[in-house]
C-alpha cells in the first residue's frame with residue numbers, strides 16, 4: 001500500500017472519530033450543522049417515493065415527455081420515439097423545506113384535493129418507518145396544510161430536571177416529547193385524572209406535585225385509599241389525610257361545606273370566584289390528592305351501596321363546583337372503567353386534565369383519553385414497562401403529548417413535606433376560612 005493511501009485512510013479515520021465525538025458531546029450543534037442538512041436534502045429528494053409508498057399521492061393528468069412505439073422497421077424491430085403526451089402521473093403533496101427542531105425536524109405539506117389531515121395521521125407510522133425515525137406526529141393549523149413533526153429518537157428515555165415553577169398552583173412535573181416543560185397548572189385545568197397500571201409512575205407524579213406545591217401557600221389534602229401507605233409520610237405538609245372510605249366521606253362533606261361557605265363569601269363580595277376576591281378575603285386554595293380512586297367506588301356487598309353513593313356524589317360536587325372556589329382534584333387510579341359505576345363516568349367528564357401512564361386494559365386508556373385522537377390511545381398502549389413515568393397527557397391546550405415525569409423519590413417528597421411543614425394550615429384553620437398569607441392576584 002502506498003504512503004498516500006495510508007495517509008488518506010488515517011485522515012478518514014480521524015474525520016470519522018471527530019464527527020463521532022462531536023455528535024456524542026454536543027449533539028445539538030452536530031444535528032444543526034451536519035445531521036439536519038443531510039436529512040433535509042434526503043427527505044426532499046425521496047419525498048415522491050415515500051409519498052407513493054404511503055399512499056399519499058393522487059393521479060393527475062400531466063403533459064409528459066415520454067416514449068411511444070413508432071414504426072416497425074423492415075427488420076421487425078419496433079422503433080420508439082419520444083413525444084409530449086398527456087398521461088396520468090402520480091403527484092405528491094407539495095412539501096416545504098424541512099426545518100430543524102430540538103429533537104428532529106418539522107415540515108409543512110399542502111394537502112391534495114380530497115385529502116384531510118386524518119389521511120396523513122393514519123399513515124404516520126408508515127412515514128416513521130420510511131424515514132427511519134422514532135415518531136411522526138401530524139397536526140393541522142390551517143385548512144389545506146398539514147404539519148408533520150418528526151422526532152429522531154425517543155427524547156423521553158432520559159429527562160433532565162427543569163427549574164421549578166414560581167407560579168401559584170403551577171408545578172413543572174416533567175418534560176414533554178417536544179422538549180417543553182410539562183406543567184400541571186391547577187388554575188388553568190382544575191381537575192386531573194392520573195391513570196396507569198401498577199408501577200407505571202402514578203405515585204411518582206403525585207410526589208412531584210407534593211414537592212412542587214409544598215413551598216406554596218396552598219392546603220394539601222390526601223385521600224389515600226391504600227390504607228395510608230402512600231401519603232402518611234407526607235402528613236407533616238398535609239392539612240388532612242383520610243385513609244379509609246369512611247374518613248374520605250367525612251372529609252368530602254367538609255369540602256362541600258367549605259365550598260358552600262366560599263360561595264357565600266363570593267356572592268356577598270360580588271365575585272365569581274375566589275380569585276376575584278380582595279386578597280384579604282381570599283381563602284387558601286385546597287389541592288386534594290386521591291390515590292386509588294377505584295376504592296371509593298368498589299362495593300363488597302349491598303350494605304356499602306349508600307356509603308359509595310354519598311361519597312361519589314360529594315366528590316362529583318367538588319369536581320363540578322370546586323374550580324371557582326379554589327378546590328382542585330388530582331385523582332390517581334389503576335383502573336378508571338365505567339364498570340365502577342356512573343359516578344366515575346360523571347367525575348371523568350369534570351376532569352379536563354388527563355394523564356394516562358402505561359395501562360394493562362385498553363378500557364382504562366379509552367376512559368382516560370377517550371375523546372381524544374385515536375392516535376393518542378395507540379400511543380398510550382405502546383408505552384413500555386421499561387420507561388415508568390412516561391404518559392400521554394392532555395389538558396392545557398386541547399392537544400395531547402407524550403411526556404415523562406421527573407423522577408421524584410419518596411424520600412425527596414418526604415423531605416419537602418417535613419421542610420415546609422410549617423406552611424401547612426391545620427384543617428380547622430382551613431375550615432375557619434383563614435385567608436392565605438401570600439395571595440396571587442391572577443384570575444383563575
Ligand SMILES: Nc1ncnc2c1ncn2[C@@H]1O[C@H](COP(=O)(O)OP(=O)(O)OP(=O)(O)O)[C@@H](O)[C@H]1O
Nearest residue numbers: 196197198199200201202203204388389405406407
Ligand atoms: N419518571 C420516572 N423516571 C424514572 N423512574 C420512575 C419514574 N416514575 C416512576 N419511576 C419508577 O417506577 C417505580 C414505580 O413508580 P410508582 O410507584 O410511581 O408507580 P405507581 O403507578 O404508583 O404504582 P402502584 O400502582 O403500584 O402504586 C418507582 O419505584 C420508580 O423507581
Ligand SMILES: [Mg+2]
Nearest residue numbers: 202203204230
Ligand atoms: Mg402508587
